[in-house]
Amino acid sequence: MRNRIRKVNRALMIVLGLFILGTIHLSMDVSAVMAEETYQIGVLQPFSGPYAIYGEEAMAACQVAADQINAAGGILGRKVVLVKKDTKAEVATGIRQANDMILRDKVDAIIGPTSSSVLLGVIEVTKEHKVIHISSIANTEKATLEGIHPYYFQVVPNSYMESQAIANYLKGVDFKSYVPIALDYEWGHSTVDLLKKELQQTKPEAKLQAEFWPPLKETNFSSYITAALNQKPDLVIGILAGSAYQTFIRQARGYQFFDKVKFLGHGFEGDVMALGNEFPEGxxxxxxxxxxxxxxxxMDTFISDYKKITNQYPTCWAILSYDSLMILADAVKKAGTIDRDAVAKALESGKFDTLRGNLSFRDLDHQMNSPEYFATSYFDKSKGFCVGKDVVVVPGESCFRSPEEIKKVRSEKNISFVPWSAR
Amino acid sequence: MELFINQVFSGLVRSALYFLVTSGLTLLFGVVGTLNMAHFSLYMIASYLTWTFHTMLRGFEFSFWSAFILASAGMCILGWIIERLVMRHIYERELGDQLLITFAMVYILDDVTKIIWGSNPLFVARPAILTGVISWGGISLPASDIFVLLLGLVSGLGTWYLLARTRTGRILRAAYSHKEMLPALGIPIHRIYTGIFVLSVLLASIAGSAWTLMGMVDLGQAHTLLIEAFCVMVIGGMGSFVGTAVSAVICGLTYSFAILYVPKIATLLIFVLTGIILVFRPWGLMGTSGRLH
Known part of the structure; x- marks a missing residue:
């Protein structure tokens, strides 16, 4: 028995020794890094769970941007260091990790997250700590309309802009009746509500025949597909995302859905690539x-560098995340300092040369005038998946919510936001 | 008429999936009295295994069918390992313990799945015979959905025959109702339990492989079905195999027609139905305190 206890004690001592050695080694590593002047950017995304794919793509794109910046001498001579934290797409975890990044890792800025609900939590943290915060994926309009603070900027077109862009695009599409199929949550409802309102004005002849609201976690769309087909509409608008969207496409093909009706849905590249030749042409x-x-x-350089890391073409999430980091770096250079107030002012007032052209933030809501791209799908044999032709670019400016509306909403909700330009 | 048939068909396909996913769970609960929360994770792993074998056999003429069989065999082995390592130690434990342990397995299996296969949704190309539509009297139905429907029918009838019409079935039923008698007759009860658990995993595997024909292989595919599948079990009667089949048909058709007529409350209707059953007939339509039928 004594021998056994001795053995256990010895094992414990070895584990403890290793732990102490590991800690010393880690702290030496950290000291080495800290000795060099750095600009630390937090990449706050989901890296586990069903949304991890978005986080991985954003991280890879940020890595490409950081490598390019560091190869060119860094930002104001500082090396860009990425700090990666997992939100698990959970609000509480996102908030905790944002706090951790700011207080422990001392990040200078945060890019992320993916989910809109997490964004609305994290934006409060960056507001409290006055940390530069750029959203490249989560696109709820609530962030720019209500949650807005002087250090928050949104590169991705917000949910309002996207609905408006779809409505603008549909003005040029010939249809007399339509049916929306949208996931039953905030994004689906806000998009469809705005679309209906816009189409009533711009296309009064278009009749809304029915609307279908599959739950967020729906995996079997057969009944929705047959019900939509039975309405015999000219156009079906799909406000669906992720694997639910991919499943919808696969099941709809089985019912020859795309031969029977015109369909407008998103062409987010991750979903399109995943489906390969099962994604419908036309x-x-x-x-x-x-x-x-x-x-x-x-764009060619970015695609090439991104493919070196991931072995695949970039999705819109990757492009927006790359742009976010490059815009931030550009703003720091323009500010000539890493001081957060100066960087935020530079972000608000600057014009930025992005992968998608020259873009800027509107001072009223810090929303970038990011365009939305519409196209018709065709199968590209060399790539093994569908890409788009007959591209129509709807500029971001044409989709902004009007300043009057923004002021009205903020006044009703007693929200005060003063842009840097008005200070 | 076309409208009606389309909606009935899509509802029955939904029923077939409900049934395929829940039948193994019902079987295990009915005979052994264990509620295996990890059943849905096993269903998901079967989809991933089907994808793996299908990818390995790409170019081979019968790649999907071979992947289907290999995934089933692989899942039976995995089921046997899980039974030996975990399940046989919890059969006699309280239901709360069983739920806790099998729920822990959900997290373990989900994380292991992510480590092995990553977080990208994957898809299995349908075999040529299942890519088209079958037209009849002006109605066109997807061949893959017809296959899933038939698979649900064959699995259901096959398992029902095994339970109701064979000596093995009688022994299995006795394993629940006259558990003490079986050892006296020289029948090792643990082997029966192992067999039942592996059979339940096989049913999950068939469901998982069938799913690859309809949707994406995805980390979230198990969680999405969990609540609806439990509703199906509760309505049919926990542990009642026939009840589960009847309930799957009721839920599938209810959902399908609700989408057509009252789309905003289609999902709600299933839960309302479950609530009504729980209030007025807690043992379900065909259940009797968890006994297998």
Whole structure:
């Protein structure tokens, strides 16, 4: 028995020794890093759970941006260091990790997160600590309309802009009746509500025949597909996302859905690539940053560098995340300092050369005038998945909520936001 | 008429999936009295295994069918390992313990799945025979959905025959109702339990492989079905195999027609139905305190 206890004690001592050695080694590593002047950027995304794919793509794109910046001498001579934290797409975890990044890792700025609900939590943290915060994926309009603070900026087109862009695009599409199928949560409802309102004005002849609201976690769309087909509409608008969207496409193909009705859905590249040749040709699709829609040496370099890391073409999430980090770096250079107030002012007032062209933030809500891309799908044999042709770019400015409306909403909700330009 | 048939068909396909996913769970609960929360994770792993074998056999003429069989075999082995390592130690434990332990398995299996297969949704190309539509009297139905429907029918009838019409079935039923008698007759009860658990995993595997024909192989595919599947079990009667089949048909058709007529409350209707059953007939339509039928 004594021998056994001795053995256990010895084992414990060895484990303890290793732990102490590990801690010393880690702290030496940290000291080495800290000795060099750095600009630390937190990449706050989901890296586990069903939304991890978005986080991985954003991280890879930020890594490409950081590598390019560091290869060119860093930001104001400082090396860009990425600090990666997992939100698990949970509000509480997102808030905790944001606090951790700011207080423990001392990040200078945060890019993220993916889910709108997490964004609305994290934005309160960055507001409290006055940390530069850029959203590249989560796109709820509530962030720019209500949650807004002087250090928050949104690169991704917000939910209002996207609905408006779809309505603008549909003005040029011939249809007399339509049916929306949208996931039953905030994004689906806000998009469909605005679309209905806009179409009533711009296309009064278009009749809304029915609307279908599959639950967020729906996996079997057969009954929705047959019900929509039975309405015999000219156009079906799909406000669906992720694997639910991919499943919808697969099941709808089985019912020859895309041969029977016109369909407009998103063409987010991750979903399109995942489906390969099962993604329908001739489908109208939209994206927040389609790599095939922009022909420029800058985009070619990004695609090439991104493929080196991931072995795949970039999605709109990757493009928006890359742009976010590059815009931040550009703003720091323009400010000539890493002081947060100066960087925020530079972000608000600057024009930025992004992968998607020259873009800027509106001072009223810090929303970038990011365009939305519409195209018709066709199968590209060399790539093994569908890309878009006949691209229509709807500029961000044409989709903004009007300043009067913004002021009205803020006044009703007693929200005060003073842009840097008005200070 | 076309409208009606389309909606009935899509409702029955939904029923077939409900049934395929829940039948193994019902079987295990009915015979052994254990509620295996990890059943849905096993269903998900079967989809991933089907994808793996299908990818390995790409180019081979019968790649999907071979992947289907290999995934089933692989899942039976995995089921046997899980039974030996975990399940046989919790059969006699309280239901609360069983739920806690099998729920822990959900997290373990989900994380292991993510480590092995990553977080990207994956898809299995349908075999040529299931890519088209079958047209009849002006109605066109997807061949893959017809296959899933038939698979649900064959699995259901096959398992029902095994339970109701064979000696093995009698022994299995006795394992629940006359548990003490079986050892006296020289029948090792643990082997019966192992067999039942592996059979339940096989049913989950068939459901998982069938799912690859309809949707994406995805980390979230198990969680999405969990609540609806439990509603199906509760309505049919926990542990009642026939009850589960009847309930799956009721839920599938209710959902399908609700989408057509009252789309905003389609999901709600299933839960209302479950609530009504729990209030007025807590043992379900065909259940009797968890006994297998």
């Amino acid at each position: 489908m109208r699709m939209y994206s927040r940053g389609a790599f095939y829609a922009v022909k420029s040496p800058k």
